[in-house]
Amino acid sequence: MKDETLAALTGLCAKCGTCRTVCTLYPERKAEIAVARGKVALLEAAMNGEDPDADSVQEALTDCLLCGRCERACPNQVLVEEIVMKGRADLAEEVGIPAWKSILFGKVMASPGATAAARKAAAAGERLLLPKVPTGSGLHYRFPEGLGGKGRTVPELPARGFLESLGRKEAASGEVMLFVGCVFDHVFPQVGRAAYETVKASGKSVAVFRDAACCGLPAMVSGDRRSAMACAEGNLRRLRSAEPATIVFPCGSCLLMFRRNLLSLVPQGVPLHEDALWVADRSTDYASFLLASGVVGRLPDPPAGEKAGEIGYHDPCHLSGTLGKGPEAREVLRRAAGDAFAEMEGADRCCGYGGTFNVRDYRTSARIGEGKVSLAARGGTKVISTACSGCVLQMRDMAARVDPSLRVVHIAELVAQALARGEGTAPRR
Amino acid sequence: MDPKALAALGELLGDRLRTSLETRICYSYDATGKRFLPDAVAHPVDAEEVRRIVLLANQHRFPVVPRGAGSGFSGGSLPVHGGVVLSTERMDRIVAIDTENLYAVVEPGVVTETLKEEARRRGLFYPPDPASLKFSTIGGNIAECSGGMCAVKYGVTRDYVLGLEAVLGTGELVRTGVATVKGVVGYDLTRMLVGSEGTLGIVTRATLRLVPLPETAATMLALFSGNREAARAVNAVVAARVTPSAMELMDRTAIDCVLAVVPIPLPEGTGSALLLEVDGPAPSVARDAERLAEVCRSCGAIEVRVASDARGREELWKMRRSISPGLRRLAPVKMNEDIVVPRSRLADMFDFLAGLSARKRVRIVNFGHAGDGNIHVNVMTSGTDADETRRAEEAVEEVFRKTVEVGGTISGEHGIGIAKAPFLEMEVGPLGVSVMKRLKECFDPNGILNPGKIFLSEAAVRP
Numbered sequence: 001m002k003d004e005t006l007a008a009l010t011g012l013c014a015k016c017g018t019c020r021t022v023c024t025l026y027p028e029r030k031a032e033i034a035v036a037r038g039k040v041a042l043l044e045a046a047m048n049g050e051d052p053d054a055d056s057v058q059e060a061l062t063d064c065l066l067c068g069r070c071e072r073a074c075p076n077q078v079l080v081e082e083i084v085m086k087g088r089a090d091l092a093e094e095v096g097i098p099a100w101k102s103i104l105f106g107k108v109m110a111s112p113g114a115t116a117a118a119r120k121a122a123a124a125g126e127r128l129l130l131p132k133v134p135t136g137s138g139l140h141y142r143f144p145e146g147l148g149g150k151g152r153t154v155p156e157l158p159a160r161g162f163l164e165s166l167g168r169k170e171a172a173s174g175e176v177m178l179f180v181g182c183v184f185d186h187v188f189p190q191v192g193r194a195a196y197e198t199v200k201a202s203g204k205s206v207a208v209f210r211d212a213a214c215c216g217l218p219a220m221v222s223g224d225r226r227s228a229m230a231c232a233e234g235n236l237r238r239l240r241s242a243e244p245a246t247i248v249f250p251c252g253s254c255l256l257m258f259r260r261n262l263l264s265l266v267p268q269g270v271p272l273h274e275d276a277l278w279v280a281d282r283s284t285d286y287a288s289f290l291l292a293s294g295v296v297g298r299l300p301d302p303p304a305g306e307k308a309g310e311i312g313y314h315d316p317c318h319l320s321g322t323l324g325k326g327p328e329a330r331e332v333l334r335r336a337a338g339d340a341f342a343e344m345e346g347a348d349r350c351c352g353y354g355g356t357f358n359v360r361d362y363r364t365s366a367r368i369g370e371g372k373v374s375l376a377a378r379g380g381t382k383v384i385s386t387a388c389s390g391c392v393l394q395m396r397d398m399a400a401r402v403d404p405s406l407r408v409v410h411i412a413e414l415v416a417q418a419l420a421r422g423e424g425t426a427p428r429r
Numbered sequence: 430m431d432p433k434a435l436a437a438l439g440e441l442l443g444d445r446l447r448t449s450l451e452t453r454i455c456y457s458y459d460a461t462g463k464r465f466l467p468d469a470v471a472h473p474v475d476a477e478e479v480r481r482i483v484l485l486a487n488q489h490r491f492p493v494v495p496r497g498a499g500s501g502f503s504g505g506s507l508p509v510h511g512g513v514v515l516s517t518e519r520m521d522r523i524v525a526i527d528t529e530n531l532y533a534v535v536e537p538g539v540v541t542e543t544l545k546e547e548a549r550r551r552g553l554f555y556p557p558d559p560a561s562l563k564f565s566t567i568g569g570n571i572a573e574c575s576g577g578m579c580a581v582k583y584g585v586t587r588d589y590v591l592g593l594e595a596v597l598g599t600g601e602l603v604r605t606g607v608a609t610v611k612g613v614v615g616y617d618l619t620r621m622l623v624g625s626e627g628t629l630g631i632v633t634r635a636t637l638r639l640v641p642l643p644e645t646a647a648t649m650l651a652l653f654s655g656n657r658e659a660a661r662a663v664n665a666v667v668a669a670r671v672t673p674s675a676m677e678l679m680d681r682t683a684i685d686c687v688l689a690v691v692p693i694p695l696p697e698g699t700g701s702a703l704l705l706e707v708d709g710p711a712p713s714v715a716r717d718a719e720r721l722a723e724v725c726r727s728c729g730a731i732e733v734r735v736a737s738d739a740r741g742r743e744e745l746w747k748m749r750r751s752i753s754p755g756l757r758r759l760a761p762v763k764m765n766e767d768i769v770v771p772r773s774r775l776a777d778m779f780d781f782l783a784g785l786s787a788r789k790r791v792r793i794v795n796f797g798h799a800g801d802g803n804i805h806v807n808v809m810t811s812g813t814d815a816d817e818t819r820r821a822e823e824a825v826e827e828v829f830r831k832t833v834e835v836g837g838t839i840s841g842e843h844g845i846g847i848a849k850a851p852f853l854e855m856e857v858g859p860l861g862v863s864v865m866k867r868l869k870e871c872f873d874p875n876g877i878l879n880p881g882k883i884f885l886s887e888a889a890v891r892p
């Protein structure tokens with residue numbers, strides 16, 4: 001294995017061990033191979049010709065939630081997420097990626113409409129794939145039959161996705177583009193709807209990105225560069241020609257793909273780089289858009305009192321951690337929910353989802369997730385709000401295990417409620 | 430390694446013995462960045478398993494290298510002669526915290542910060558605070574006798590180890606020491622094991638002294654024109670009969686290094702900085718802080734900043750904490766030494782280091798726990814220029830010679846390991862080395878435990 005860019009990245013690691021303190025996975029594994037330092041050492045050994053078994057190295061790299069905690073704690077600015085993704089992709093070229101992944105990423109995800117078709121098939125009970133489907137940040141994850149552990153609670157797929165519920169000419173063009181994402185379109189269309197209505201409340205013209213392919217993050221983190229590229233090409237081309245002033249993402253992971261990961265998928269020198277930069281510049285998280293566009297400022301005063309402290313906010317790793325967008329969602333919640341919102345215990349702990357990780361090792365993913373959700377519940381939280389599709393999927397599943405009365409929602413749903421409250425009362429002057 | 434030995438270990442440990450190349454790679458390094466591949470990695474869960482591993486090692490003659498978090502700076506956990514790396518990661522329970530008799534009983538794999546936090550919750554304090562406390566283990570701390578910023582007031586790990594349970598190189602399980610404040614029954618085997626770098630015994634349990642948690646603390650940053658002034662202040666502080674809980678000195682080289690990472694506004698002409706902390710009951714903290722600020726001013730401080738709230742204190746500490754990240758930005762390779770000199774010789778030592786840096790044309794960054802005369806001397810190199818590396822090595826050797834000459838010691842807290850083995854004799858003399866080797870013989874006659882450490886060119890395990 002040879003990769004000079006990768007070698008430059010791993011070369012920064014001083015083997016200090018700081019990453020051991022923060023790794024989401026380390027307490028589960030209690031072995032060095034789980035932490036960033038071990039993964040970096042393995043890649044270095046692979047590049048130095050020590051010839052560790054490529055499958056095993058790939059396995060070790062896959063055993064990672066890409067939560068980015070190590071990277072943020074690292075005193076030497078080692079870009080662990082980038083290293084893990086690059087390593088996975090390099091190794092994929094050597095040992096290939098699991099067949100189920102390549103089929104799904106290559107065929108289903110890159111073509112718009114394909115996910116909808118797959119969802120319909122699944123909803124209609126065709127046992128083509130896992131019958132009760134979803135658990136991933138693109139629909140594909142829920143399909144590979146027999147993956148993951150048993151006992152998972154998965155949402156019933158609604159008959160109609162959010163995009164399908166729109167009128168044919170509705171939200172076809174506008175200065176603001178809403179990138180709904182697979183999960184908030186097909187699995188939780190109510191979130192797609194809430195995001196759409198609340199973004200529309202800005203008074204700007206809003207288009208919904210209809211012919212979107214998957215954001216490409218699942219393929220990219222799985223080391224499937226080709227499928228990720230296919231997603232990226234289509235998305236960039238269509239976004240570029242639609243020319244929105246702003247692109248709003250209700251899902252933190254999709255946003256991460258467009259704000260950061262795409263730029264390393266299509267680095268400087270590659271033709272698409274300019275487009276990727278152009279799109280990255282315009283991409284924003286849902287909460288920041290609501291603050292900047294004044295929607296939040298126009299919300300009616302939240303009702304005081306009775307449910308104080310019931311609503312918490314879970315920090316999605318990609319959104320709050322990697323992209324540093326934690327305060328914005330809280331600001332939105334304070335306006336939308338008033339003192340019903342309170343910091344919840346362990347807000348910034350990873351939910352344990354990790355995309356492919358959840359499929360690959362459901363038991364560990366669930367242990368981490370249950371820990372997270374129980375901590376919040378014990379602290380008195382009754383509604384966990386968040387802003388990432390993977391986190392919603394995971395925490396709903398975990399809530400069902402820990403305390404079925406616990407609700408898990410997207411912040412857009414709470415903002416939509418607040419807006420509705422405003423409409424019920426006399427118009428404000 | 431003998432396949433029969435591996436089979437026997439496998440039978441004992443099941444999947445807690447790993448021999449795959451991938452796992453071995455992950456236990457081949459520590460914070461020195463050097464690498465040696467072990468033949469296998471063992472994750473025992475209790476003293477009995479540790480004992481049986483060492484018995485097998487004696488039977489089949491393979492090395493056993495204890496390893497905590499692998500954060501050591503002297504190569505202590507590196508399997509330089511192969512064999513089995515014995516990781517304490519799965520022996521990480523806090524067995525008991527006795528709030529009446531003020532001690533804790535822990536397994537060796539407990540992370541330092543975890544113990545500190547558990548003690549804190551009970552209003553108690555486990556003082557040792559190596560900068561690596563969030564990941565280093567108690568076993569590693571004991572084996573290296575780690576210290577930290579608060580050593581100036583609270584001492585080092587050694588001062589908190591009341592008793593130990595350890596597996597010797599023979600496979601015998603000994604219990605040393607006491608669970609009481611005093612104890613003089615026979616030789617002090619506890620102290621013998623502390624700082625022995627895993628060469629005499631493998632600690633399987635430790636009884637550690639706790640003290641009441643100080644009520645509050647205040648932090649001061651005093652800026653001086655040069656090291657002479659700062660070093661004078663250090664001695665004046667000691668003479669003023671106030672014991673700070675931290676007294677960190679950063680010379681111009683370290684300040685430059687910090688400024689490369691965070692822009693901290695400093696007055697014109699700042700050539701040296703002292704960071705001081707006092708802790709205790711609120712009224713005495715306020716009084717001591719004032720007294721120390723006064724002392725610094727009278728020693729010519731250009732400016733003294735005092736903070737007593739958490740935010741302000743963190744702001745002052747930021748300077749100290751930014752040194753390490755800054756170092757790497759200066760140059761990729763650092764030779765990181767931790768000499769200790771008598772406090773009264775601090776200023777001389779800093780002068781010597783400045784001269785040495787100029788003479789050898791290598792960048793040297795100095796900072797340290799000035800309160801106990803401990804200076805971290807970082808000789809920075811590119812790692813790609815052979816001549817520069819040679820000059821750096823010469824510089825390090827001169828630093829050690831000078832240190833011994835002024836009555837200091839070549840390692841305050843990082844230990845000898847492989848990094849400083851060539852210089853052991855320089856400090857303790859041939860007789861010192863010989864007595865140590867005789868002791869080693871007695872604890873570990875077959876040379877099973879961590880061979881190749883502390884002593885130069887020690888052969889691998891005896892046939």
Ligand SMILES: Cc1cc2nc3c(=O)[nH]c(=O)nc-3n(C[C@H](O)[C@H](O)[C@H](O)COP(=O)(O)OP(=O)(O)OC[C@H]3O[C@@H](n4cnc5c(N)ncnc54)[C@H](O)[C@@H]3O)c2cc1C
Nearest residue numbers: 497498499500501505560566568569570572576627632842
């Ligand atoms: C960023 C950073 C900052 C640091 N700051 C400081 C500091 O301020 N002060 C300081 O003193 N050190 C410091 N260190 C050095 C290091 O963290 C300490 O030496 C620490 O005590 C090592 O603990 P560990 O668990 O990582 O041990 P390891 O590195 O795994 O092992 C260290 C030694 O202990 C032995 N050992 C481990 N467990 C046992 C056991 N159960 N029984 C017998 N022997 C055992 C090993 O064989 C080895 O010889 C720092 C290191 C880093 C990376």
Ligand code: SF4
Nearest residue numbers: 013014016017019074
């Ligand atoms: S914290 Fe960073 S430099 Fe240190 S071991 Fe982990 S990845 Fe390497």
Ligand code: SF4
Nearest residue numbers: 023064065067068070
């Ligand atoms: S990204 Fe998260 S799970 Fe992966 S190594 Fe880093 S801290 Fe551990």
